[in-house]
Amino acid sequence: MPGPLEAHLDLFWHVEWDLPRGVVHHQRLLTLPAVHVVIEAQDATVMGPLRRPWVRDLSGQSWVLGVMFRPGAFRDVLGAPMSTLTDRGVPIAEVFGPAGEVFAAAVREAVTDEERFAQAAAFFTDRLAAPSAEQVAATAAVERVIDDQAIVRVADLARACHWSIRQLQRLFADYVGVTPKWAIRRYRLVNAAERVARQREVQWDLLADELGYSDQSHLIRDFTSVIGMSPARYADACRTPTGGRSG
Numbered sequence: 678m679p680g681p682l683e684a685h686l687d688l689f690w691h692v693e694w695d696l697p698r699g700v701v702h703h704q705r706l707l708t709l710p711a712v713h714v715v716i717e718a719q720d721a722t723v724m725g726p727l728r729r730p731w732v733r734d735l736s737g738q739s740w741v742l743g744v745m746f747r748p749g750a751f752r753d754v755l756g757a758p759m760s761t762l763t764d765r766g767v768p769i770a771e772v773f774g775p776a777g778e779v780f781a782a783a784v785r786e787a788v789t790d791e792e793r794f795a796q797a798a799a800f801f802t803d804r805l806a807a808p809s810a811e812q813v814a815a816t817a818a819v820e821r822v823i824d825d826q827a828i829v830r831v832a833d834l835a836r837a838c839h840w841s842i843r844q845l846q847r848l849f850a851d852y853v854g855v856t857p858k859w860a861i862r863r864y865r866l867v868n869a870a871e872r873v874a875r876q877r878e879v880q881w882d883l884l885a886d887e888l889g890y891s892d893q894s895h896l897i898r899d900f901t902s903v904i905g906m907s908p909a910r911y912a913d914a915c916r917t918p919t920g921g922r923s924g
Contacts, residue, residue, distance in 0.1 A: 684808045691793065754805065758854075819860060
């Protein structure tokens with residue numbers, strides 16, 4: 678990530694597919710509390726933080742370029758509380774004006790990934806100011822959740838950040854777009870999925886206690902709802918070799 682953008686952007690990503698006629702690939706992705714600016718062959722959208730998995734059917738031949746903002750880093754660009762963009766997407770021009778459509782057109786005209794990423798870097802370098810103190814605080818709070826798996830409750834995070842619970846809730850509503858409880862639970866589910874993929878046997882009662890769940894059935898219900906399959910099926914899928922290749 679170019680230096681001036683590091684405080685705001687997490688990564689650039691690009692997906693391209695070319696599927697045989699009649700073949701549909703069902704894509705389901707785990708979502709995190711971040712904003713994505715998404716450029717496609719026909720559309721250009723600013724996607725707010727989604728609390729549900731992102732699901733899409735891919736067919737034919739096409740591509741998508743995305744710019745993922747760090748949690749808390751889009752509020753000052755939006756000029757409104759992030760909670761107004763939660764679980765929804767808006768046309769790029771609604772946030773960036775006509776310049777957003779010009780940017781999307783330039784990305785579509787680019788030939789290589791490198792050219793597309795260069796267009797994105799130039800566009801956002803011109804538009805992102807130094808982060809505000811509130812942005813820095815919000816991003817740091819989410820990163821603390823990511824880095825410290827011992828944080829399983831909002832009170833844990835409030836103590837770590839030296840904020841009251843109410844202050845933390847207001848900061849997250851304004852700058853992150855989800856509640857602190859939701860963010861903690863989502864990242865702990867990511868940890869659970871990594872544990873399931875890595876270990877041959879998982880002691881669910883102990884894992885549920887580690888992650889702050891009331892019991893293992895609650896953890897398993899959450900896991901199945903978010904990941905899209907039961908922990909047992911997910912473990913099997915992680916350990917079953919496939920003949921294809923991923924990209």
